[in-house]
Structures are given as C-alpha cells and as structure tokens.
Amino acid sequence: MADTMQFDLVSPERSLASLQATAVQIPGAEGDMTAMPNHAPLITTLRPGVLKVESPEGTSEYVVTGGFAELGSEGLSVLAEKAIPVTEMTRAHLDDMIATARAAHDTAKENQHHTLVDDAAKLLADMEALGTHMSL
Amino acid sequence: MPSLKDLKNRIESVKSTRKITKAMQMVAAAKLRRAQEAAEEARPYAKRFNAVMAGLAASVGGSDSAPKLLRGTGSDQVQLLVVLTAERGLCGGFNSNIAKMARLKATELKAQGKTVKILTVGKKGRDQLKRDFENDFVGHVDLSEIKRLGYSNAQDIARDILNRFDAGEFDVATIFYSEFVNVVTQIPTAQQIIPASYDAAEEAEGGAVYDYEPSEEAILADLLPRGVATQIFSALLENGASEQGARMSAMDNATRNAGDMIDKLTIEFNRSRQAVITNELIEIISGAEAL
Numbered sequence: 001m002a003d004t005m006q007f008d009l010v011s012p013e014r015s016l017a018s019l020q021a022t023a024v025q026i027p028g029a030e031g032d033m034t035a036m037p038n039h040a041p042l043i044t045t046l047r048p049g050v051l052k053v054e055s056p057e058g059t060s061e062y063v064v065t066g067g068f069a070e071l072g073s074e075g076l077s078v079l080a081e082k083a084i085p086v087t088e089m090t091r092a093h094l095d096d097m098i099a100t101a102r103a104a105h106d107t108a109k110e111n112q113h114h115t116l117v118d119d120a121a122k123l124l125a126d127m128e129a130l131g132t133h134m135s136l
Numbered sequence: 137m138p139s140l141k142d143l144k145n146r147i148e149s150v151k152s153t154r155k156i157t158k159a160m161q162m163v164a165a166a167k168l169r170r171a172q173e174a175a176e177e178a179r180p181y182a183k184r185f186n187a188v189m190a191g192l193a194a195s196v197g198g199s200d201s202a203p204k205l206l207r208g209t210g211s212d213q214v215q216l217l218v219v220l221t222a223e224r225g226l227c228g229g230f231n232s233n234i235a236k237m238a239r240l241k242a243t244e245l246k247a248q249g250k251t252v253k254i255l256t257v258g259k260k261g262r263d264q265l266k267r268d269f270e271n272d273f274v275g276h277v278d279l280s281e282i283k284r285l286g287y288s289n290a291q292d293i294a295r296d297i298l299n300r301f302d303a304g305e306f307d308v309a310t311i312f313y314s315e316f317v318n319v320v321t322q323i324p325t326a327q328q329i330i331p332a333s334y335d336a337a338e339e340a341e342g343g344a345v346y347d348y349e350p351s352e353e354a355i356l357a358d359l360l361p362r363g364v365a366t367q368i369f370s371a372l373l374e375n376g377a378s379e380q381g382a383r384m385s386a387m388d389n390a391t392r393n394a395g396d397m398i399d400k401l402t403i404e405f406n407r408s409r410q411a412v413i414t415n416e417l418i419e420i421i422s423g424a425e426a427l
Binding site for chain 1: 177180182184185285345354359365
C-alpha cells in the first residue's frame with residue numbers, strides 16, 4: 001500500500017507546493033479533516049485556516065482562505081484563492097484579510113442580504129480565530 | 137529638393153527614433169518574459185478549477201435548482217460586453233484587433249434587437265469604442281496605476297460584474313481579450329462567462345464519484361463567482377503577455393523601417409553632396425576658361 005500521496009497546493013498566481021505527503025490536515029468548511037492516502041474521492045470547500053502537510057521530509061503549514069480541496073485517486077489538490085506559508089505570515093497579512101472580510105460583512109449588512117450577512121460574519125469570525133490560534 | 141542641411145537633420149531625427157524604438161523593443165522583451173511566466177504559473181490553477189467545475193456543472197447543471205450563474209436568467213436580451221485592452225498604445229494591432237471584434241459583436245447584437253452594455257478595462261479599448269458606443273458604456277476599470285497584475289485586480293472586476301448581474305442589469309456577459317500564442321501571433325478571443333459554460337471534455341479523467349462536503353449545490357454556488365474571477369484573471373494575464381508580444385514585434389518592425397529609411401536618406405544625402413561639388417567644379421572651370 002502506498003503510504004504517500006501526491007499533494008498540490010496552488011493559488012491563482014502560482015503553485016506553492018507539489019510534493020509527496022503522508023497526511024494533510026484540511027480546514028474544511030464543515031470542520032477540519034485529515035486526508036491520508038487512499039482516501040475516498042471528496043470535494044470540500046475551505047474556510048480560512050491552517051493547512052498542515054506531513055511528508056517524509058517534515059511538516060509544513062500554510063494559511064489558506066477561499067477555495068476548495070479535491071481528493072481524488074491520484075492525490076490531493078488544494079486550490080486556494082490565498083495561500084501563505086505560516087512562516088511568512090504576519091500580523092499585517094491577517095489585518096489585511098480581516099479588513100477585507102469586515103468590508104464584505106458591512107456591505108452585506110447594508111444590502112439586508114441575510115444569508116450573506118451570516119456568511120460574512122462567519123468568515124470574519126474564522127479570520128479572528130485564526131489570528132488567535134497563531135498567536136499573532 | 138531638400139538642402140544638405142535638411143537631409144542631415146532628417147537623418148539625425150530618424151536615428152534617434154530608431155534608438156527609442158529599439159529601447160522599447162528590449163523593454164517589451166523583458167516584460168514579455170515576466171508576463172509569460174505569470175501566465176504559465178496561473179495555468180495549473182485555472183486548469184484544475186475548470187476540471188472540477190466541469191464535473192460539478194455536469195451533475196447539477198441540468199436541474200432547475202442550478203444557480204443562476206450557471207443556468208442563466210432564461211433570456212439573452214441584455215448583453216454585457218467586457219472589453220479587456222491595454223493601457224498603452226504602440227503595440228501594433230493589439231488594441232485595435234480586440235476593439236474591432238467587440239465592435240462587430242456589438243453591431244451584430246444590436247441588429248438582432250438586443251440591448252448592449254459595454255464595460256471596458258484598459259484605456260485604449262475605451263478610447264476606440266467611445267465614438268460608436270458612447271451611450272452604451274456602463275463602466276470602466278482603470279489599471280494604469282497597477283505595476284503587477286494580481287489576483288485581487290481580477291477579483292475586483294469580477295465583483296463589479298457579479299453585483300451588476302445580481303441587480304439584474306444584464307443576462308449574458310462575454311469577455312473580449314487576446315490569447316497569447318507566440319510573439320507574432322495573438323488571437324482576439326471572445327468568451328462567455330455568464331452564464332458559465334464549462335466544457336465537459338475537461339472533466340477529470342477516471343470518472344470517480346466524489347463525495348461533496350457541503351452539498352454539491354452549495355459548493356457550486358460558492359465556486360461559480362470564483363470561477364468568474366479565475367476566468368478574468370487568466371484573460372488579464374493572457375492579455376498582458378499578448379500586449380508585450382505585440383509591442384515587441386511592432387517595435388522590431390519600426391526599428392527595421394527606421395534603418396531602411398536612414399540608408400535611403402544617406403544615399404540621397406551623398407548624391408546631393410556630390411552634385412553640389414560637381415556644380416562648384418563646373419563653376420570654377422568655366423570661370424577659369426572665361427578669363
């Protein structure tokens with residue numbers, strides 16, 4: 001049995017990682033999950049959070065937001081609108097992301113769009129939780 | 137017959153023009169490489185994205201519950217044309233080709249009695265379309281301040297378009313841009329982005345049955361707006377590479393033409409110089425003979 005799988009992390013601007021991984025922890029929209037080789041095919045959307053990749057060479061972490069993960073027979077690909085390695089993540093990045101989320105929240109509130117307000121509020125909360133989690 | 141001094145000035149001015157066009161060609165070559173790299177790096181994302189969307193669209197698309205972005209509004213009365221061009225000129229037929237394509241489409245749609253709305257990205261497209269369709273303009277996105285195109289620029293444009301769609305301002309949106317093939321070939325392209333049309337042929341191989349979390353519909357509703365941004369982003373990058381490629385070959389031609397012109401002017405200059413000398417000699421000799 002193969003004990004690694006192909007893992008790709010791509011953002012619209014560039015491809016961030018492409019390696020053999022033993023396990024990947026994904027911040028799914030409905031909760032975190034860990035994908036391991038030979039997982040059943042699955043597609044899930046992402047919430048803002050930390051993606052943790054375990055490979056024989058060590059672990060690496062990325063902050064991802066907006067996008068989805070596709071688990072297929074050939075491996076896992078994560079398509080994130082924004083992906084930043086945790087080591088490069090700074091408070092400024094987070095503030096930027098929170099500001100964007102807050103702006104979306106405010107416009108949604110103005111337009112009285114209830115589901116959108118909820119979504120935006122959740123996004124904002126996720127962002128802030130992410131900041132606390134990373135102790136930024 | 138221009139005097140010797142006029143010819144000399146002409147040659148000097150053409151020489152400095154050649155220097156400028158040569159420099160522009162080299163700058164375009166450097167920028168082209170960067171633009172091409174950016175376009176290539178963005179390709180895997182767009183490809184994977186479209187593959188997943190094609191799968192999703194195939195399984196949900198037919199039903200009545202499919203999101204409006206995929207299904208359309210059921211009408212094609214109001215058409216939005218999004219024309220992506222460059223901010224600068226001096227790049228051969230690049231801007232004109234895109235504008236021409238958009239103009240043909242707009243005229244054709246109007247002949248069919250449809251309403252046309254135009255959104256321009258990039259100054260040159262706006263300038264070229266303003267004369268014919270000024271009353272149809274609904275907006276303009278200015279990218280002249282941006283040095284390096286990022287995904288967020290595409291997101292802003294997509295958000296603008298989606299807001300208009302939600303407000304019911306149009307039924308069908310098409311983007312016009314230039315696809316980069318190589319330095320001498322760029323193909324003006326029209327692509328419909330709303331309602332989204334994903335090519336089923338791009339569907340992931342194997343046909344594995346995916347689990348969806350949350351539901352297929354929810355994922356589709358989440359991803360469709362992102363799909364619009366992704367398509368605009370790749371169009372912007374293709375356009376960026378095309379622009380530099382077109383400018384490079386245009387400037388290469390200009391440099392060569394300037395060289396030819398200098399050669400021609402130099403020959404003319406030498407001929408007139410010789411004529412002047414011959415004339416002077418004749419004058420001296422006939423003067424001496426008269427004595």
